[in-house]
Amino acid sequence: MKAAKKVELLAPAGNAEAFYGAIHAGADAIYLGGSRFGARAYAENFSEEELIACIRYAHLFQRKVYLTVNTLVKESEFSGLYEYVLPYYRAGLDGVIVQDMGVFAYLREHFPGMELHGSTQMTITGEYGAAFLKEQGACRVVPARELSLAEIRKIKEVTGLEIECFIHGAMCYCYSGQCLFSSILGGRSGNRGRCAQPCRLPYTTGKHPKECYPLSLKDMCTIEYIPELLEAGIDSFKIEGRMKKPEYAAGVTAIYRKYIDRYYADSKAPQKISAADMHTLSCLYIRSERQDGYYHKHNGGEMVTLDSPAYSGSDETLLQNIRKKHLEHRLTIPVSMQAEFLTGETAKLYLWTGESAVTVEGNVVEEASRQPITQENIAKQLGKLGDSHFHLEDSLGIRVSDNAFYPLKAINELRRKGLALLEEQVILANGFPYERTSEKAPTLADDGDFRKNDSIKSQKSDEKWAITIRTPEQWQGFCGSSFWKDPVRTAGQLRLYLDADFLLQDPSAAEKILRSLTEKEIQSVIALPKILRLRDGQYLEKLRKLLLENLAYINGFQAANMEHIALLKQWNFTGKEIYGDHSLYLWNRTSRDFWKAFLDGYCLPLELNAAEQRDILDPAFPAEKVIYGRIPMMVTANCVQKTTDRCQPQENPKALDLIDRYHKRFPVQRNCTHCFNVIYNSVPLSLHKELCKWSGLVTRRLDFTTENETETLEVLEYFAGTRKELPYGEYTTGHEKRGVE
The missing domain is CATH 3.20.20.70 (Aldolase class I)
Structure with a gap:
């Protein structure tokens, strides 16, 4: 074509x-x-x-x-x-x-x-x-x-x-808009035009122990x-x-x-x-x-x-x-000019180029008391086009009375005015607006004092939780936790995000899982793959079939991007809720209000500090906040495993590690179903010390990424309050206090 x-x-x-x-x-x-x-x-x-x-x-x-x-x-x-x-x-x-x-x-x-x-x-x-x-x-x-x-x-x-x-x-190594690497490590956000390019730094992997540049x-x-x-x-x-x-x-x-x-x-x-x-x-x-x-x-x-x-x-x-x-040179447009300086009449200047032509008039030309103007004087002043976007195409046509007087400064002004008008005409003739009109600046709506009210508290029974499960091991860890075993605690208060890939691994097991969640009054929400591409057509057909067969046990979906929003709109599962993930960015009240028309809830962004997050809260639009989980630093089409070793699509896609100059290990999770990588932070985000500040304001979310069954269980028990000792050593509070520039 x-x-x-x-x-x-x-x-x-x-x-x-x-x-x-x-x-x-x-x-x-x-x-x-x-x-x-x-x-x-x-x-x-x-x-x-x-x-x-x-x-x-x-x-x-x-x-x-x-x-x-x-x-x-x-x-x-x-x-x-x-x-x-x-x-x-x-x-x-x-x-x-x-x-x-x-x-x-x-x-x-x-x-x-x-x-x-x-x-x-x-x-x-x-x-x-x-x-x-x-x-x-x-x-x-x-x-x-x-x-x-x-x-x-x-x-x-x-x-x-x-x-x-x-x-x-x-x-960029990462899908643009999905990179938090520079932001989390150094506060310089790619979403703010300040990327420090950690992808251009050296790393090692288990399969490639020599330092190299696998993200560049x-x-x-x-x-x-x-x-x-x-x-x-x-x-x-x-x-x-x-x-x-x-x-x-x-x-x-x-x-x-x-x-x-x-x-x-x-x-x-x-x-x-x-x-x-x-x-x-x-x-x-x-x-x-x-x-x-x-x-x-x-x-x-x-x-x-x-x-x-x-x-x-x-x-x-x-x-x-x-x-x-x-x-070293600017483009100019050829212009032709004619001028008239006749005593007793207004001075006139005619300018034209192509289809565009203008006429400008000055003051009345007077008789000279001493030194009259000449054609040479006029031509010299009108020919000064150096600062304009025009050049004189041919000689000036000038008519001037023998005893005429007109100030040189006024001739210059006539030239400037004529060229400005001609420039406007050329732009309009080219099909562009020369100057648009606009209305008075709008006023931004005030949301009241809800965001500033740190005293809003809630009883423990009113605390809502969301948990993200991606693997069978994590599901088993969840089933062993107090969140599963204590129906009084969780009934109507818990939302479980289930990874769609996890459910499709075993459709019969998926039905049992979804049915059991309904029986426990735990809200089941399906998390779609982070990236969907044209080749995912058959996958989406299988997923839709599974969803239709179990629609009675599904409460909603998690959308991480606009692709998800539009796909779910097309699927039209009536009555099912849609929750926006943190990668569907809501950084201000205007974006919050925009997405309110498409979502039933959203996740607060990972790059705003606590005060900035509070500034966009709206009691009519439920928010959740990640308080535990490894932050996804990059989502990539390229594969670290394939680059540093070989493609292994049939093998268990366990995470490998990228190791930086400071010996920090960044897990790289391979998604071989959709052929993308997620590079996670070297330590989990943990806001366990900040929980009381958000009580009653948000749903608290725990994201499981690379954890096995035991690790999942230990983290859940800690946040359930049945384990006193923090189950991990190092952690980060992300941008909770500092935010990004």
């Missing part, structure tokens, strides 16, 4: 110099960040004045600008969002790339007419999540970088959404696959690199522009990439060797820079050439 319209080449810009360089090199659109809310907090980024100037410049030359508002936003910051976006919206900003659904809903309401794009940080992995995003008003989605071309085609066919995909640059992916380069990517229906080719130098943005853009144009000139001609162009790409900040991403493979050791994550050296001569060609 040939592409229906020309693809957009989308380039990064970390500063104004990179922006202009990428435009001059042929980018159709630029994505960039302002001073706040962007996922590259350490890029130079743009001041308000710079960014508005860039929007105007882009629109003059029929290019687009997308603003990255692709971080999670705290409640304390949310009030600044309107004033931040407003000047760019007024200036005609083309679109905003968003992660936070609270931000998404807010921008949709208050900035109509501006495109909203779903960031890759939303972890959209298939048609369900993309369709959900479209229903909310998105016109474009940036799906997970791990998707194959077949999956991208499927999303396009089902939803009709514009698809924006990365084609070049650095690759090679950089992507797809220049050889342009025809295939175009014919897959991708709408926008995205180059990664807002943290990189302007020479990178311009140089990479220029080469992709060359081969995209060559395809459109003759799509049947073989696309042979010259050695010189491959050398150029290799010299522009490529980490180790190149690879072509996930478009043709699911994972593999050949994608990883096991030996070194360092960038290869750049060619200084090459950088100078790029600078000279793309960075």
